[in-house]
Amino acid sequence: xxLHNLMKFFYYFKYFYFIARNWNVKLAAFTVxxxxxxxxxxxxxxxxxxxxxxxxxxxxxLTHASIYQASSYYLVEKAFTFLQDEKVNYSLVxxxxxxxxxxxxxxxxGFKKITGIDFSYNLCIEAEGNIEKIQVFFPQTVFxxxxxxxACYKIKDDExxxxxxxxxxxxxxxxxxxxxxxxxxxxxRKIYVVYLNPLHKEIFLSAGFEEEYSxxxxxxxxxxxxSMEPDLFE
Numbered sequence: 632x633x634l635h636n637l638m639k640f641f642y643y644f645k646y647f648y649f650i651a652r653n654w655n656v657k658l659a660a661f662t663v664x665x666x667x668x669x670x671x672x673x674x675x676x677x678x679x680x681x682x683x684x685x686x687x688x689x690x691x692x693l694t695h696a697s698i699y700q701a702s703s704y705y706l707v708e709k710a711f712t713f714l715q716d717e718k719v720n721y722s723l724v725x726x727x728x729x730x731x732x733x734x735x736x737x738x739x740x741g742f743k744k745i746t747g748i749d750f751s752y753n754l755c756i757e758a759e760g761n762i763e764k765i766q767v768f769f770p771q772t773v774f775x776x777x778x779x780x781x782a783c784y785k786i787k788d789d790e791x792x793x794x795x796x797x798x799x800x801x802x803x804x805x806x807x808x809x810x811x812x813x814x815x816x817x818x819x820r821k822i823y824v825v826y827l828n829p830l831h832k833e834i835f836l837s838a839g840f841e842e843e844y845s846x847x848x849x850x851x852x853x854x855x856x857x858s859m860e861p862d863l864f865e
Contacts, residue, residue, distance in 0.1 A: 642678050643667065658849050662703060669704030673739065675761055677701045677730040701732045702796040702827050706846070706854045710825045711740040713844050713856060714792065719823050722790045724748065726781045726807060727798025731758030734776070738769045742792075747776045748784050782806040786814035791821065797828040804831045808838050819861035827854045 643663055650659035666678055678701060714720060720741040725733040728747025737745050749755050755778045762774045777784065782803050793811065795804075815822065823843075824835060832855055836842070840857040847853045 639670075639676070639678075646678055654851055658851055661705075661849060662852075665703065665705040669708075669736075672704075673732075673735050674765060675730075675732060675735060677732040677757075677761065700796075701729060703852055704732075704736070705848070706827055706852055707733065707736050709846055710827075710854050710856060711736065714823065714825070715740055717823075719792055721792075722746075722787075723792040723794060724784075724786070724790050725794040726784075727796065728758055728776065729754050731761040731776070733794050733796075734758060734774060735761060735765055737794075738765065738772050738774070743771065744773045744789070745775070746787075746790070747774075748779060748781050749776070750778070750780045752778050782810070784810065786810055788814065788818040790814070792823045792825065794825045795827065795829075797826075797830050801831045801834060804834050808834055812838060815859065815861070821858060821860055824857040825854065826857065829853065829855045832857070 643666065646666065647659045647663045650662055670676065670678060720743070722744040723733075723737050723742045724746045725737070726748050728734055728749045729751075731747055734745050734747045747755075747758050749758070755776050758776045762776070766772075766774065780803075781799065784807075811822070824840060826832060826835070832842075835857050838859075840859050842855055843858050844856040845854065
């Protein structure tokens with residue numbers, strides 16, 4: 632076993648232990664199985680867990696951030712399959728993009744313009760590195776990684792799908808939702824939100840979003856797909 636494979640084995644074991652200790656062994660086994668499968672399928676190395684407070688991040692919103700933990704491949708593929716069936720695969724914004732897992736998987740599911748937002752410079756660099764490895768397979772796809780606070784990002788007129796893996800608390804989420812609503816007022820269009828581990832789903836529902844689809848697996852794995860129609864702003 633070479634050093635690279637040895638390091639990956641160590642991270643898988645560490646991830647298994649992290650999930651088993653905080654939740655249960657069955658969930659840990661299920662998650663790590665899909666991690667190994669997904670990392671190989673998408674040619675990625677994004678499993679490592681990072682505590683953002685240990686990084687040098689100059690942002691007043693650091694206290695509202697979660698640890699970096701990549702989204703479940705199982706849930707992501709289920710969510711993107713639903714969007715694919717709905718023919719929603721043009722422009723996606725991943726808030727809290729981390730090392731770029733969602734950016735890469737979105738490209739495989741046909742998205743043509745994919746933007747990742749993160750306030751960790753180190754994670755943005757890793758995301759760009761992962762994009763470089765697969766860019767050759769998607770020459771027509773526009774990738775963009777932006778180093779900024781999610782709350783400060785101005786939504787573009789053609790962005791119609793937004794991804795969250797519970798990256799921050801309700802303080803930042805409220806501001807992001809306000810930014811999305813402002814964009815809709817300027818350019819009415821139907822938009823979708825993919826929200827993994829949707830702890831603050833009520834913020835979207837209170838803002839007028841409707842839940843189109845949801846999935847719950849093994850009690851702790853969950854996502855919701857919400858949407859808003861353009862006629863609400865006419």
